[in-house]
Structure formats: C-alpha cells, structure tokens
Amino acid sequence: MSESDFFSHVTAARVHGLPMPFAVEHTQTIHVSTEEPTLRDRVLGVRGHHVAPKTVTVVAVRGVRVTSAVDTWCQLSTMLGLDDLIRIGDTLVRRKHPFAEMRDLLAAVRRYSGRRGVKLLREALIWIRPGVDSPRETDLRLLIVRASLPEPEVNAIIMSRTGVKLATGDLVFRRYRVLLEYDGGQHRTDENQFHWDVDRLDALMEERWRVIRINKSHLHNPPEVIRRVTVALMAGGWRPVAKAQKVPD
Structure with missing residues (x-):
C-alpha cells in the first residue's frame, strides 16, 4: 500500500468493530481505496476502489489508515441490506462510546446524495435510534x-x-x-x-x-x-x- 491508500468498506468495518453479517465479515477480500485515479486490483484477494478527492474522512485506528466509521457505513450501503445498515447505524450512535451523533449520520447521507446506495441509507436513518447497547x-x-x-x-x-x-x-x-x-x-x-x-x-x-x-x-x-x-x-x-x-x- 502506498501513502495514498487506505482500507475501506468491509475491511474498514472490521477494523472499527462494526457488526456485520457473518458471511460478509469473514470474507477474505481486502478492500483498499485511494484518491489516486490509477488504482487497480494489484494483488489477488484485494479489491481496489477509487474515491473522489475530499469525499471521505480517513482516520487512524491502532495505526491503521481506514475510512471513518460513518463513511464506512455509507460505503457499505452498496453491499448490505436495510437491517444490516440499521444495526451498524445504531452502533455508530450507541449509548457507550459512540462513534458519532445522529447529526453526523444525517450530514453524511446528505453528502452521499446522488450516489448508489443513498436511498437505502435514507431509509435506514428512519429506523436508527441513539442509545442502543447491542x-x-x-x-x-x-x-x-x-x-x-x-x-x-x-x-x-x-x-x-x-x-x-x-x-x-x-x-x-x-x-x-x-x-x-x-x-x-x-x-x-x-x-x-x-x-x-x-x-x-x-x-x-x-x-x-x-x-x-x-x-x-x-x-x-x-x-x-x-x-x-x-x-x-x-x-x-x-x-x-x-x-x-x-x-x-
């Protein structure tokens, strides 16, 4: 990985500890994103993604560069179903040690407008509630x-x-x-x-x-x-x- 690469999608979700379906969580594919337009799937088992500059936030979790938990949730809208997105959304605004607040999720979905998966994110927002424990x-x-x-x-x-x-x-x-x-x-x-x-x-x-x-x-x-x-x-x-x-x- 170059300095411009970072983990995203399912791989970032695993790093953050977000709840996912068993089959998805245990996939062997590694998801790597970059803002560089020349990214390719360079290694077997690695799926590359290109993201537009300044459209996602990259954070360090235990020294690993990953998309933020909220941006990861948005990315997963193209891979998961409604209830999976609700579970993750509840986890993001959970009672103890939340990753975000509801306003952060609302702002993220607005930024995601026009992209594939945004309709499912909007529907998930209707069902998400702060303060959940599991x-x-x-x-x-x-x-x-x-x-x-x-x-x-x-x-x-x-x-x-x-x-x-x-x-x-x-x-x-x-x-x-x-x-x-x-x-x-x-x-x-x-x-x-x-x-x-x-x-x-x-x-x-x-x-x-x-x-x-x-x-x-x-x-x-x-x-x-x-x-x-x-x-x-x-x-x-x-x-x-x-x-x-x-x-x-």
Whole structure:
C-alpha cells in the first residue's frame, strides 16, 4: 500500500468493530481505496476502489489508515441490506462510546446524495435510534415496531415513585409499565451481574412493572415474542388501533 491508500468498506468495518453479517465479515477480500485515479486490483484477494478527492474522512485506528466509521457505513450501503445498515447505524450512535451523533449520520447521507446506495441509507436513518447497547437490542426493537406495537424508549432510566433510580431498561414502554430486557451471555456467566439483575427485577416488580426477559433463542420465534409483549402491553392498558375498513361503493 502506498501513502495514498487506505482500507475501506468491509475491511474498514472490521477494523472499527462494526457488526456485520457473518458471511460478509469473514470474507477474505481486502478492500483498499485511494484518491489516486490509477488504482487497480494489484494483488489477488484485494479489491481496489477509487474515491473522489475530499469525499471521505480517513482516520487512524491502532495505526491503521481506514475510512471513518460513518463513511464506512455509507460505503457499505452498496453491499448490505436495510437491517444490516440499521444495526451498524445504531452502533455508530450507541449509548457507550459512540462513534458519532445522529447529526453526523444525517450530514453524511446528505453528502452521499446522488450516489448508489443513498436511498437505502435514507431509509435506514428512519429506523436508527441513539442509545442502543447491542445489535440484538436493535433486532428486538425492529421486531416490535414492525408488528405495529408501540415504539419503546431505548435504554431509558426508570425511577421509583419516591424518585430513586431503579434501572436503565433496554426497551421501556413507560406508559404501560412494561420493560423488555435482552439478556446476553454476561447475564448468565457473570455472577455479580446475575445478582444485580435479581435485585433490580425485584425492585421493578415492587413498583408494578412487568418485566419480560428475552435471549437469543427467543428471537428465533418472533410470533411468541410478539405475543408476550402484546399481552403485557394490553394488561397495562394499551389497545391496538383498529384498521379503517373501506366502505363499499
């Protein structure tokens, strides 16, 4: 690689640690970009890309030159599907150590106007929410909203009636006092985390919150997840909006 070359696309995403589909993440092809117009795929397994001057930001990650995380997300719009772009977008504006803010994503999509993939980026922006902790939380939220259930708050703080913080809930339906928690591996293997979860859930139930815990296996049965959430929401007072029926002529 010359001084004008830098990693991009899937390779940059791997360097940044962005979530991608298994098949894409484990591809052996290395993606290299440059602003020099003479770039060619010079080595087997290397795919070269030419980018217009000053259209992407190049950063150093552990000494490796790569496109910025936001520009990498834009580049991946020609390679990934909508939900993959939403997961990555949620990761960019995640709760802890975010790569960017929503305004950065909006500005990037505006700069990307006219290029292939921008339509998918615009659609992804509609679904991206700041404050998410994991791609599984993203999947769970999308499942719920696409089933026409109310949209929950993401990693929202829950207070007791006396003003004491009870928890930061993954997906919170505050009006109906329903909390949806995604339990990753740490919740089972970390003893301190396990005891903290027990105490926290007891405190929430004392405040009359309905807590639904979901893990990876549950996501393989979406109808059951939707059923459980629907039952809890209706117990809290939510009612589905009746669909308008077309009046015969």
